Every structure is written in C-alpha cells, then in structure tokens.
Amino acid sequence: MYSIKKEALGSLLAAIGAKRKLYVPADNAGLILFTPYADGVSVNLSRNPDVSAKDFFFPQVENICRFKVCGKTVDVIDNREKNEDFVVFGVRACDVKSFEVLDNVFLSEPVDGYYKDRRDHSLIVTLACSKPLETCFCGTFGIDCAAPGGDVEAYACGDSYAFRAITEKGEAFLAELSLENGGDEAVEACKAKINEIKAKLPLSDLTTEGFGGGKTKDLFNNPKWAELSASCLGCGTCTFVCPTCQCYDIRDFDTGNGIQRYRCWDSCMYRDFTKMSAGQPRPSQLERFRQRFMHKLVYYPENNNGLFSCVGCGRCLRKCPQSLNIVKVMKALREDD
C-alpha cells in the first residue's frame, strides 16, 4: 500500500501523464466526463462520471476500413486508429465489473481484435466510492464499491489517497511512480465507513431474486410490461450511458471519394434496430423495452454462467428523460410474486 497527500494528486497525475496517455474524470458543462489529462483540467472525483468507461474499449464510433475503387479493383485500406498505452484514472467498481460483461462478448471466439487491442493497451486505476448515491445499487449484483479492483485500487481517505496494486501490471506501474509506503490503516477505516453508508442506501435492499437464467417464461408475458413501457420515448439514452450495453451497427458512408466502413453504437430501443428484409422483429416499443431488460436480467445470465449484465451504476436512473429505469422494472415485475 502506498499513500500520498491529497494536494499531491496533481503532481502525481502530471507524472503519470508525462509517460502515458492519461484520462481523468473532469468537469465539463456540469457533467463529469473522462477527459484527456492536461494542465488546467478540472479533476472531479466526487462521483462516478456521467459517461461510462466502456467508451475506452467500445467507442461510440470507430473506423473499420476504407474501400477505394481503382479501375476494376477495390482497395481495402485498414484505417483504424492505432492504439498506444493509456491509463484511465478513477474508474468505479461498477464500471470495472462491466469490463467483464463486455469481455464475455468481445473476447469470446471469434475475438474482436479492435476491442482486444484497446483492452491490452489499457491500465485501470480504480477508486473506491466514498459517497455512493441514491441511484447506486452495485451491491445488488454482488459488487463491492469499497473494493473496486482494476490494475490499481485507490482510496480517498481523509487528507490522503492510498494506492494498492491488484495485478502485476499495476505493481509495475506503481513501482515507476516511487510513492511512499503507508495508508493501510486509513484504508481499513475508509472501507468501514463506506460499508456503513452502503447499508443505508435507499436501494440497498434490492435483490436479483426472481431474475436470472431460466426465467424467460415467468417474465416474458407479464402484463406489467405494457404500463412500464408506456411513456418510453424510444430514445437511446439508457443504452448509451449503460456500461454494459454492447450492441453495435456496421455502416458504410459514402465519402464522395470511396466508402468508409465504420462501427457505431446501436440501441435496442430504436425502431430500426436489427431491421431485416422481413421487417423489424420487435415492431412495438413494448417489445423493444422488454428486450433491453430481459437481456440484462435473464438472457445474458442464462448464457454467461449467471452473470447479470447490469452492474448497478445507476446511470439509467440518472439519465432517462422520463424517469424509467431497471430498478423500477425489477420492483414492478416482482410485485406479482
């Protein structure tokens, strides 16, 4: 365990940033967004950033390749961005768990090389949540926000930050920074305090009972879906702020000078999602809404040894324009029991 005074965080980040590309949670228009570290960036570690850390591995949009017609041949040009080593600072336990959910999708055969390359180049410095919010329910999915994991774990304890390496990569990273030893006791006190708050959170009693693999028949035809989805706008906010939503589309864009093939986020909430020649497999918003929650709470765990594809980060609770969310869905469906 290593420790630094809180006022030394700036110089620590500068030292990390001098060697590698570094992203930190920073203020931006009233939001907290992961931002490239630079002099003058307003670092804000007060709460989990508004946009999840999945963007580092599964970006909103990325180039796959470019096609160019030259006479009777077509050139295929690999114009993906080249990745360099990077560090993400201040990732919370929920987002770390989301990487496991995404890995199951992108790193199982056939491996997604674009995703894997970014995972391989990353180093994750996590931060324990000293002040979990009313929207937080990571505990529901067995996640401990006081033990966030990653390559290096950080704790904000009183007037100092403590760091602990979790992986070998993290050990080597901390060794480079020549930090002073200490902080063990402070971390234990910090953890005890977090656990005290966790028990008092409004959503602390939410469980996954009634959900998981094998529950399709119990839940699919529940009449509650109609009322739950009635005011859904069909926008993609919940899916795009969600750290585990992993659906994408691949599209071609005519640049006027060839074709750019790119991958971008897609949302099961959209009416043209997975549209095929036979039409839209889920023609109503009720069906699209149900798909999203059934995927998180039933289908994904069924195919991934019981792992839920919700991590309780609470971003959908914060961001849904009409105040719909997974917690409300879980509570409403369970009322029938």
Add this chain to the structure above:
Amino acid sequence: MQELIKKGKELFANGTVDRIIGWTRGELPYDREIRVFRCAECFEKDFVYDAFCGANLSKYLIEESGKEGKIGVFLKPCDSYSFAQLIKEHRIKKENVYAVAIECYGKCDSRALADSVEDAIYWITDNGPELKIDTVSGAVVRNTYDYMLEKCAACKTKKHAPGCDETIGDEGEKVDDCTRFDIVAKLEAMTPEERFAFWRGELSRCIRCNACRNVCPACSCEHCVFDNPASGISQKAAADSFEENNFHIIRAFHVAGRCTDCGECSRVCPQHIPLHLLNRKFIKDINELYGEYQAGENPDERAPLTNYTKADCEPSVVYKRGGKN
C-alpha cells in the same frame, strides 16, 4: 395539487373523460413519471403536481387522442403552446382531448439539484421557495430558484395558448423581462470562427441518443428521415466529426417556425448540450424579420415561414442594413 385532483375526479365522475394523462412519483425522490390514469381512484392515489413535473405531456396526445374515448390532460403554460401547435398541424384530435390549463411557477432541474448534494438522497420536501433534502448523513436545504430548469429560468409566458377547455387558478401574463434571447444575442455578437468553435465544442458531447428528437413535440414525423436507411442520410453515429453537428442543425431547421420553445430538448439531453439556443436563434430571427411570432399562439394565423406577403423582406438585405427591416 388538491384542486387538480378534485378536478380530475370530477372529470372521471361526470364522464367527460375516461382517462387522464399526468405525472406520478417515480423511483427516486425527484423522479416524476408520466402515466395514463384509467380510474378516479388510481388518479387520486398516484397523481402528483409539484416542482419536479417539468415534462411536457403534449406529445403523448398525438397517440392518445387517436384512441377511442376522451383523455384529460393538465397543461402548464409552455406545454399549452405545443398542444395548440399540434392541433394546428392536425396531429392531435382535439375532440378526443379535454385540456385543463394549470398554473406554473417554474420547475426544478432535478438532476442539477441532486448533483449539488454530495450524499445519497432519501427524500425531498417541497416547501415552495425552499427544498428540504434528507440524505444518508442528515438534511440540507436548497433554494428552489437556484435549481430551476433553463426553460423556467428564462420563462417567456405564464399565459396559456388558446385551446384549453378550462383554467384552474388565475390566467398569467407574458413575462416582460424574459431573458431567453440573451445568450443568442451573445452568440450573434461573436465572430463566425468563435461561434463555430462554440458549437463544435458543445456538439462534441453528443452521443446521438436522439432523446432531443424523440421528446420534441415539433418532431412529430411518424418515421424520421434519420431512421430511414433508404434516405441516404440515416446515420446512427458520426461517420466523420461533422455528421453529428449536421443532425442538430437539420433538426433545428425542420422545426423552425413550429418550435414553441418548450425547452424539452435541453431538459432531456443527457450531455447538457444547450440545444434550445439553436431553436431560439430561429425564433429571434423570425421575430426580427417578420414581426413577433409565437408558434401555437394563434390557431388561424399562417406561420411566417410557410406564408408569403409582398411586404416580406429579404433576410440577407435586412442583415446588411444592420437588422433594420
């Protein structure tokens, strides 16, 4: 709120409506969901009208008024303009709606309020000018007026558009010292390069969730051109860094002259993009070029952008003369 509940129960009891669309408590202390109440008892039990009912109900009436029976709705002043405009565009069947005009003194930006509190929130008590917030580590108090939605802080009118069936409380007046064009004027005073940089910065945060479009009462196309792969401009995300910006600009053009400035686009944006400024620029231009115009205000008047009179000016000429018609 009690008056509204009384009115709702009365509308159910005398058979005026068979359902009412309104707000109800959500999962979190500051969440207000939209619900269609189908009986007087459930309405009385769950209907809420308070500082957090910022959502505009008008757009839901496009679908709801197409159904059998008659639906009741409570309309805040700004929502009533969306409602009137949608009737004018033949998108809402007025005969299937019973609209009650209600007062509004501004609604709270619940996200900004919650973010101003460090700890997990249990409950919020709305004491009018003050909000008492109970958290896991004790209570804090916030001034309601410090956490207004932008659309409310820059409120243009407390007077309803014509078309409501009755009014509860006193009808308000237009706001004389409305500040809604202040930032537009600042943007106009910038150089084109500064303005371009401003918008590129703001729009760079867009995640293309379409919440702005889907909530917008003026965006009432059944099938948006941006969702139609055959249109050639259907892009789910930016193919290049200007695509996203294009989406917002095209959308602003498409709702120009029909946008009532209800402010929902900026309320729902998860990325805090001030989209209302694009729409207000159009409104300000229309006011300056064709005379004061408020979409939804006059059911019989032709909209300036779909009308022609010999007195119409040439915008480029007007601006060359320094904004004088």
